[in-house]
Amino acid sequence: MASAEKVFDEMPVRNLVSWNSLVAGFVRNRIYGKAIMTFRGLLLDGEVGLDQVSLSSVLSACANSGELGFGRQVHARGVKAGADGLAYVENALIDMYLKCRCTEEARVLFESMEERDVVSWNIVMMGSVQNEHYEEVCKCFSAMRRDGIRADIASFSTVLQALWCIASWGQGATIHAQIVKAGYAMHCSIGSPLITMYAKCGSLADAYRYFEEINNNLSVVSWTAMIAAYQQHGHGDRATELFNEMLEKGIEPDYITFICVLSACSHKGLIDQGFRYFDSMSKIYNIVAGHEHYACIVDMLGRAGKLEEAKKFVDNMPIKPDASVWGALLGACSNRGELEMGEKVAQKLFEIEPDNSGNYVLLSNMYAYHGKLEEAKEVRRLMGCKGVRKETGCSWIDVKNKTYIFVVQDRSHSRTKEIYAMLRKLEDLVKEKGYVADTRFAVNDVDGYKEQGLWYHSERLALAFGLISLPADAPIRIKKNLRTCVDCHGVMKLVSGILQREIVIRDINRFHRFAHGSCSCGDYW
Incomplete structure (x- = not known):
């Protein structure tokens, strides 16, 4: 673009085509600030007008840089020029408003389109x-x-x-x-x-x-998608096999492929293999490792219980650790019960991403697990003082091509009585098998961690609905927007064994396939 800009600057006379070419070039190369500056220059020139190419190009720059204010000004210019009814401009305007999260304005524009x-x-x-x-x-x-x-x-x-x-x-x-x-x-x-x-x-x-x-x-993207699928479902061995098959076919992995295969190594505890893949990125494929790759290595070491080694790896990173790296270490501390290191890591995360409720919840749960209930409550109070709100837990289940959403203690469904009756039945069944509620993370009754409250978590409501709605041989597939709690995880394992049903839950961390009383995650998530 530097050469194009130089040629443009040396032009004795510029017409609309030359202005448009430069603006569009900046947009194609994602140099949105310069695209907007060039458009401003076009407006100041005064010798040439505007057309749909000018407007749609600069609107794309506004959309991708979040420049809503200037985008509105361009919209007004388009109306004044009589170009706002042109398809190119209308589409660019809708795109700009949607990317700037002005959904209502986008909707009004879309509905007003003649074609x-x-x-x-x-x-x-x-x-x-x-x-x-x-x-x-x-x-x-x-x-x-x-x-x-x-x-x-x-x-x-x-x-x-x-x-x-x-x-x-x-x-x-x-x-x-x-x-x-x-x-x-x-x-x-x-x-x-x-x-x-x-x-x-x-x-x-x-x-x-x-x-x-x-x-x-198959392209590298399709191979990567399948490797990611095996990794997410806990089949790390199959994911690495597929990765090696891809290499044998002469298809080179890309940045995303390595994230997937490193994550697979992490979930299966393949430490030596994981480090070999990590080293091959720069040595063989000339791919510079990013934060996601470093986070995978930290997670891999953490899962193996090598927390000190993981911390040393973070300290020696050639790039500054971001939230994904520290988050992987905090997750490992939480799963291994390492409170002292977890406290320090959590403080790092509070500085980097002060609005992420998940970090506060993890630290609070760690305190509760160690019996430090006052410290756990203090973390919750800190969340309140900072205006950080824990995301409401929701679970989705698909029945007869219709998606149903449940929240904790949900009673809005038309079959609520049947759902809660099934929950009571499940509670009796799992207790017969020795179930004891896991209330280790209880802070207070309001947080819903006490035994009875656990039975109304959204994934259990979705499970009960699936059991009364789906055929007896159909797997029950549930999506959860947060991490599945320890107690729900235990209940799902028991129910899968008692009823001989396959239950698949996708939470924020991974897939859990419950069958015959066990989970594909190996109880680490």
């Missing part, structure tokens, strides 16, 4: 994913099809992403059928989203089945 093409719909769906309005994406996709607009690769990729975020396997399978019908099943850009959708909806078998179907049309 909406597939690009318009895709922008709205992508924006909804970015704003975590996943159910809205599904509604938009259906509405687009009803309007007679043919979905393209971007449409399918976006709706698949929304579906894996809400773990809606049934709807995902329906979209897969539509992809096949549209002739996109073998397209390289669909491979990774479909594999990821099935894996994140808890069906590793479906993910691998599709992976094998497109075996002759």
Whole structure:
């Protein structure tokens, strides 16, 4: 871009095309500040007007840099120039407002459009994913099809992403059928989203089945998606096998591939192998390790109980440790009951990301586990003083292509009486097998950690609903937005053995596949 800028500066006369070319060039190279500065220069020039290319280019710069204020000014300029009704400009405006989280303004613009093409719909769906309005994406996709607009690769990729975020396997399978019908099943850009959708909806078998179907049309992205799927489901050995298969086929791993395979080594305790992969990044593939890779190594050492070695590794990092690295170490301290180191690491995290409630909760739980209830309460009070709120726990379950959401002590469902009756039945069944509630992390009754409160956690409500709604041989797939608590984890193991049901829970950390009384995570998560 430096050469292009030099040529532009030396031009004796500049027309709109030359201005537009420079603005668009900066946007393509993600130099958004200079794109906006150049557009300002265009406005000051006064010799040339504006067209849809000028407006859409600078709006893209505003969208990707969060410059909402200037974006609004550009919107006003577009209206004044009579260009706001042009499709390019309308789409760019909607994209800008959505990326700046002004969803209502984006909605008004979208609904006022005289003609909406597939690009318009895709922008709205992508924006909804970015704003975590996943159910809205599904509604938009259906509405687009009803309007007679043919979905393209971007449409399918976006709706698949929304579906894996809400773990809606049934709807995902329906979209897969539509992809096949549209002739996109073998397209390289669909491979990774479909594999990821099935894996994140808890069906590793479906993910691998599709992976094998497109075996002759696999890119590094698709290989990485399948490696990630095995890693997330606790099959670290299979993930590393697949990684080696990929290398044998002459496909070079990328930055993301190494995150996945290092995480797989961490979960399976493959320390020597993990370090070999880590070293190969720079020595063989010329990939500079990032924070995510260092965090994997810290997690790997922590899982093996090598906390001092993990801390030394962090201290000797060539780059400054970020929240992901310190978070991995705090998680290891929590799982190993290492309070002294955990306190110091937590303080680091409070400085780096003061609004992350998860760090406070982990430290509070560590204090509670060690019987230091006053210190645990003090951490909770600190959260209140800083205005940090713990995210509300939610669980999703898909039944007959419809997604149901549960929160703790939820009584909003039409089948609430049946759900709570099933919970009471489950409580009796697990107690017969020796279940004793794990209240080690109890701080006070309000926090819902006492025995009875544990039975109304969102994942147990989702489990009960699944048991009364799904066929007896169907796996129960649940998504949880937070870490599954120790007591719920124990109950799920017992229920899977007593009822001989497969239960799959995807929490914020990983997948838990409960079967025959045990969990795929090996009780470390």
